Amino acid sequence: MDARAEELARRLAAAGVGQGHLVPLLLPRSVDLIATLLAVLKLGAAYALLDPDWPPTRLAAVVDQLRPPLVVARPGVASELSAPLWTAAEGGTSQSPARPTVAVRGSDACSVFFTSGTTGRPKGVVTPHRATARLFREGTFARFGRDTVIPLAAALPWDAFSLELWAALCNGGTGVLIDEPFLTAEALRAMVAGHGVNTAWLTSSLFNLIVDEDLTALNGLSQLMIGGERLSGRHVARFLDRFPDTALINGYGPVESTVFATTHRITAADCTRGGGIPLGRPVPGTSVFVLDDGRPCATGELGEICVAGDGLAHGYLGEPALTAEKFTDVAIDGAQVRVYRTGDLGTQDENGIIEFRGRIDRQVKIRGNRVEPAEVERQIEHLVPYVADCRVVPRWNELGSVFELVAFCIASRTGATPPDVPAILAEHLPAYQRPVAVAFVDSFPLTGTGKLDDRALLAGVPEAPAEHHHGPIDDPLVRLVAEEFAAVLGGRAVPPHIPFFGLGGSSLQAARACTRIGRRAGQPVPLPMLYEHSSAESLGAWLKSARSANAVPPPTGDIPLTSMELAFLTRHLTAPQDRAGYCLMTWHLDGRLDQDALEAAIATVHERHQVLRTAFHVDPRPHAEVTDIPAPPLELMDARPTVDEAVDALRQLFDEPLEPQDADLWRTALVPLTETRGWLFGLLVHHIAFDGRSESVLARDLSDAYAGREPSAAPPTLAERARLTTAATAVTNAAGRTERIREELQDVPQIHWPEQPGAGEAGTGHLDVTVPAAETARLDAQGAALGVSRFVVLLSAWADTLAEVCGQQDFAVGVPVAERTVPGLEQTIGCLINMVPVRLRGDASGRGEDGIREIGRLVHQAFSRSDVPFTDIAQGIGPATPGRPPVFQSLFALQDNPPPGLDLPGVVSTHLRQPYAALPLELHLEVWPDAEGALDAVLSFRRDVVAEATALNLLKGFHDRLALIAAGAAS
Known part of the structure; x- marks a missing residue:
C-alpha cells in the first residue's frame, strides 16, 4: 500500500x-x-x-x-x-x-468534509491532521491495534468514514471494503465470518434496525461504536442482554469537532437513566464545556455544549463570517480558549459526564413533525383569554424522542372556573401540536440560575393513565394494528380508539402501515380501508370481517385485466399511433461496460417478471396470457457525437409500434457516444406493463443480474398478483360506492384554457422550474403547522393558480395513486396505479390557511375512495365536449418514487429523464424531489390545446404561490 x-x-x-x-x-x-x-x-x-x-x-x-x-x-x-x-x-x-x-505539521489541513449549508450551498469543514490523529492515541476510548478488523462502510464524504479508515491504518489493523451503500445485517455477518471483523461503527438508526430485524448479525464483535442520533434505551438493553461482553460505545460529536468529541462505554444501568444514555467524557486531546453565554455552568446546570482542543476544524471553507460566529474564544479559568458552539444543550455531572438535553432553539419533533413550543405557547395565550402566561414543556420517551407536550398555565384571574383548554385547542391546532395535558399552576419554578425548571414542572404532573397509552388490548387483530401504527408513527403506544390521522399520521405513513399490517395479518389491506377504518379498533374489526376474502380461489385459466390495463389496451387498439402509453428510460453509462452481461441481464429481468412477456387480449373477453416470447435484443446502434443526438436516434428506433396483443412490450438499445464518451442505454416499455414505481424495480433487477448479485425474493406471478388484488378488493364494496362518486362528479365543469394555441401547433411542450431546498423545507414546515402533507401544500398552490389563470372556481384534477399496499407487490413491475379525481371548488381554490386545510380534506376524501377504478367512474360520465377526457383534463403528481439508478460494477451511470413524447391528458404538472431536498416542477402540455403563454403563466403562478406559502404569506 x-x-x-x-x-x-x-x-x-x-x-x-x-x-x-x-x-x-x-x-x-x-x-x-x-x-x-x-x-x-x-x-x-x-x-x-x-x-x-x-x-x-x-x-x-x-x-x-x-x-x-x-x-x-x-x-x-x-x-x-x-x-x-x-x-x-x-x-x-x-x-x-x-x-x-x-x-x-499536526495543524496542517488534512481533510475537508462537506455538509449541507443553510443557504443551500454545500459547507466545507476543513480539519487538521491532529484532529483525526488524537482519536487513536494510547488509552483512547476503544481498542485499536494490529488485530483490529473494521468495515469501511460509512458514506465516503462523512467523517465516520475517517473513523473507520484511520482506526485500522493508524494502528496496523485491517479495513474491509464493502460494495453495498451501507452496512446491512447480512454484510456484517459475512464479514465477521469471512474476514474476522471485530469492530464496527453503526448509526443509532441502523443499530436499531439490525437489533430489531437480525440481532444475531452482531455476534462476533468485540466492540461496537454507535451514535449520530439519540440512542434507544430499549434497543441498547436488548443488545447488552445478548452480548454483555461486547464493548458498546456511544459516540457524540459534530463534524466541526471531527468524528467524536465525547464517548461513553454503555452499561445496562444507562438504559434506565432518566436523562437517556449519556454522551460521556471527552476523547483524548479534547475539552468539552457546558457554557451559558460564555460562562461555565455549574454541575447539573443546563447550557450549550461547546468543544475545544485538537479536534476542532480550522473553520468553514471560504466563509470567514460563519467561522467567526461558530468558532469563538471564551475565557476558561482565566485563559482564552477557542471553542466550537454546537447549538446542543447539555449538562455535566460531578464526574464530568455530559448529558444531552436538546437544542437551543427549543425545536422538537413529534411523530416526525417539527414543533416549536413557543408557537404553541403563543397560541394558547391568544385562544384562551383565561390564560395570562403559558409554558409548554416536551416530555421525552425512552427512545430519546419527544412523544408529547405538556402545557403549564397561569390564570389571568382567580376564582373563575378554568375553561376546557384541550377542547379549544382541538379546534385550532393539529393533533401533534396539542398538549396531552394542561395544568394550571400558581407560578413557574425556576432553577438556581433563573431558568425555567422543566423537571420540576413535569414532576408535578402524573403520567397519562396507563390504559390510555399502554393498556392491554385483548383482541389480537386490534393489537396487531395498534402495534404497526405505533411502529410507523415513531414508537409510541397507540390508543386503539384514536384515528391514525388524528395521531399525526401522514398518507405515506398510512401506506407503510397498510403494507406492514397486511404482511403480518396475511390479509391485504388496501389504503382506502385505512382511510375508512382509521382507528386500530375499526381496522382490526374490518380485518376480522375480511378474513373470508382469503378464501377467494386463485384465477384459473385466463387472467383478468386490471382496469388500467384494459384502459391502455383499449387506447392502443383505437389509436395505434398514439405514443402517450410509451415509457422511455435512458442512462448515460461511462466505464468498462460488458455488453454481453447487459444483454444477459435484460434476459434475466424478462424471465423474472412475467408481465414483460404477457399478451393482453380483448377476445373473447379481456384477459392476459403469459407467453414464452424471448427477451428483446440489446440493439447496438451507430455511434452518435452527443447524448441529445443519441436520444433522437433512440426515439426513431423505438418509434415502431409495440404490440401488447403479441406480448411485444419492451425494447432495449445501446448507442456509443463519441464526443462525451461512454454509452447511452435506452429502453422503452408499454405503460400497460409499467408505472413510475416499476422504474426503480427494473433498474435494481437489471443491476443485480449484471453484477451477478443474489436477487431479492421473486415477485408474484401474474396469477398470484390477480389473486392478491382480488382478495384486496373483494370486501371493499367498490361497486356500491361507484354511483355516489359519479353523482358527485357528474356536473364538474371542464377546464377552460384562456388562450387558444396558434394554427398548426402540434406535439408536446415542456417547461420546468426549481424550488430550492431551503424553500422546500419552509413549505414542509408550513404544512406541518397546518397538519397537512407536502402533497396537499403543493396541490393547494396549483389549485389557486389554475383558478386564477383559467378564471373558474370549480374543476377537477387527476392524481395517479399507486396500488401497491398489498404485500408482495412492492417489488413488482406492472401498471399498478389508479387515477383518482379530486374536485376542487369553493375554499379549495382560494388562498390562505383555510384553502390549504380544505384541500387536505378533499384529498383525504378522494384517497379514501382510491380503490374504485376510475374507468368504472368514467363509464357513467360522458364528456361535455367530444374528444376531451371526462371529469378532468389535467394531471397533478408528486413523483416521489425511488430514483431508477443502475449499479453496474466498473460503470458510472446517470439516469437521464426524458420528456414525454405524447400526453393522454391536455396538461400535466409533475413535481420531482431531488437528492438535495429541492423540487423540480415540470409542466407538460399538448400544444394543439394549450397555448404556450398559458403554460408559462401557470408555471410562473405556481412557483410564485409556493414562495408566498413558504414565506408564511399565503393569505
Whole structure:
C-alpha cells in the first residue's frame, strides 16, 4: 500500500499537486481510493472525498469551493467540473521524478468534509491532521491495534468514514471494503465470518434496525461504536442482554469537532437513566464545556455544549463570517480558549459526564413533525383569554424522542372556573401540536440560575393513565394494528380508539402501515380501508370481517385485466399511433461496460417478471396470457457525437409500434457516444406493463443480474398478483360506492384554457422550474403547522393558480395513486396505479390557511375512495365536449418514487429523464424531489390545446404561490 501510494504521489506531484492544495477524490470505495488518499497526504495536501453519485451541480459547487489543481477520478468519468480530471492511468509511469520531501505539521489541513449549508450551498469543514490523529492515541476510548478488523462502510464524504479508515491504518489493523451503500445485517455477518471483523461503527438508526430485524448479525464483535442520533434505551438493553461482553460505545460529536468529541462505554444501568444514555467524557486531546453565554455552568446546570482542543476544524471553507460566529474564544479559568458552539444543550455531572438535553432553539419533533413550543405557547395565550402566561414543556420517551407536550398555565384571574383548554385547542391546532395535558399552576419554578425548571414542572404532573397509552388490548387483530401504527408513527403506544390521522399520521405513513399490517395479518389491506377504518379498533374489526376474502380461489385459466390495463389496451387498439402509453428510460453509462452481461441481464429481468412477456387480449373477453416470447435484443446502434443526438436516434428506433396483443412490450438499445464518451442505454416499455414505481424495480433487477448479485425474493406471478388484488378488493364494496362518486362528479365543469394555441401547433411542450431546498423545507414546515402533507401544500398552490389563470372556481384534477399496499407487490413491475379525481371548488381554490386545510380534506376524501377504478367512474360520465377526457383534463403528481439508478460494477451511470413524447391528458404538472431536498416542477402540455403563454403563466403562478406559502404569506 505504501509503495503504491508513493508512486501515485510522484505522479500527482508531476501533475501539479503540492503542499496546501485541497484535492477532491471522485472515486468509488476501493483500494485505489485509499492509496490515492495517502498519496495526497504525502504531498502535504488535503483530501476531500466526494460521492460519485452526487448530482453534477453539487459536485461542481464543491469543486469550485476547493479550487483544486485537479480532480482525481477513475477513467472514463465525463464531467463539467472547473478543474481538470486526473487518473492514475494518465499520470505517467514509474519514471516520474522523485517527489519533494514535505514536512507536515499536526495543524496542517488534512481533510475537508462537506455538509449541507443553510443557504443551500454545500459547507466545507476543513480539519487538521491532529484532529483525526488524537482519536487513536494510547488509552483512547476503544481498542485499536494490529488485530483490529473494521468495515469501511460509512458514506465516503462523512467523517465516520475517517473513523473507520484511520482506526485500522493508524494502528496496523485491517479495513474491509464493502460494495453495498451501507452496512446491512447480512454484510456484517459475512464479514465477521469471512474476514474476522471485530469492530464496527453503526448509526443509532441502523443499530436499531439490525437489533430489531437480525440481532444475531452482531455476534462476533468485540466492540461496537454507535451514535449520530439519540440512542434507544430499549434497543441498547436488548443488545447488552445478548452480548454483555461486547464493548458498546456511544459516540457524540459534530463534524466541526471531527468524528467524536465525547464517548461513553454503555452499561445496562444507562438504559434506565432518566436523562437517556449519556454522551460521556471527552476523547483524548479534547475539552468539552457546558457554557451559558460564555460562562461555565455549574454541575447539573443546563447550557450549550461547546468543544475545544485538537479536534476542532480550522473553520468553514471560504466563509470567514460563519467561522467567526461558530468558532469563538471564551475565557476558561482565566485563559482564552477557542471553542466550537454546537447549538446542543447539555449538562455535566460531578464526574464530568455530559448529558444531552436538546437544542437551543427549543425545536422538537413529534411523530416526525417539527414543533416549536413557543408557537404553541403563543397560541394558547391568544385562544384562551383565561390564560395570562403559558409554558409548554416536551416530555421525552425512552427512545430519546419527544412523544408529547405538556402545557403549564397561569390564570389571568382567580376564582373563575378554568375553561376546557384541550377542547379549544382541538379546534385550532393539529393533533401533534396539542398538549396531552394542561395544568394550571400558581407560578413557574425556576432553577438556581433563573431558568425555567422543566423537571420540576413535569414532576408535578402524573403520567397519562396507563390504559390510555399502554393498556392491554385483548383482541389480537386490534393489537396487531395498534402495534404497526405505533411502529410507523415513531414508537409510541397507540390508543386503539384514536384515528391514525388524528395521531399525526401522514398518507405515506398510512401506506407503510397498510403494507406492514397486511404482511403480518396475511390479509391485504388496501389504503382506502385505512382511510375508512382509521382507528386500530375499526381496522382490526374490518380485518376480522375480511378474513373470508382469503378464501377467494386463485384465477384459473385466463387472467383478468386490471382496469388500467384494459384502459391502455383499449387506447392502443383505437389509436395505434398514439405514443402517450410509451415509457422511455435512458442512462448515460461511462466505464468498462460488458455488453454481453447487459444483454444477459435484460434476459434475466424478462424471465423474472412475467408481465414483460404477457399478451393482453380483448377476445373473447379481456384477459392476459403469459407467453414464452424471448427477451428483446440489446440493439447496438451507430455511434452518435452527443447524448441529445443519441436520444433522437433512440426515439426513431423505438418509434415502431409495440404490440401488447403479441406480448411485444419492451425494447432495449445501446448507442456509443463519441464526443462525451461512454454509452447511452435506452429502453422503452408499454405503460400497460409499467408505472413510475416499476422504474426503480427494473433498474435494481437489471443491476443485480449484471453484477451477478443474489436477487431479492421473486415477485408474484401474474396469477398470484390477480389473486392478491382480488382478495384486496373483494370486501371493499367498490361497486356500491361507484354511483355516489359519479353523482358527485357528474356536473364538474371542464377546464377552460384562456388562450387558444396558434394554427398548426402540434406535439408536446415542456417547461420546468426549481424550488430550492431551503424553500422546500419552509413549505414542509408550513404544512406541518397546518397538519397537512407536502402533497396537499403543493396541490393547494396549483389549485389557486389554475383558478386564477383559467378564471373558474370549480374543476377537477387527476392524481395517479399507486396500488401497491398489498404485500408482495412492492417489488413488482406492472401498471399498478389508479387515477383518482379530486374536485376542487369553493375554499379549495382560494388562498390562505383555510384553502390549504380544505384541500387536505378533499384529498383525504378522494384517497379514501382510491380503490374504485376510475374507468368504472368514467363509464357513467360522458364528456361535455367530444374528444376531451371526462371529469378532468389535467394531471397533478408528486413523483416521489425511488430514483431508477443502475449499479453496474466498473460503470458510472446517470439516469437521464426524458420528456414525454405524447400526453393522454391536455396538461400535466409533475413535481420531482431531488437528492438535495429541492423540487423540480415540470409542466407538460399538448400544444394543439394549450397555448404556450398559458403554460408559462401557470408555471410562473405556481412557483410564485409556493414562495408566498413558504414565506408564511399565503393569505
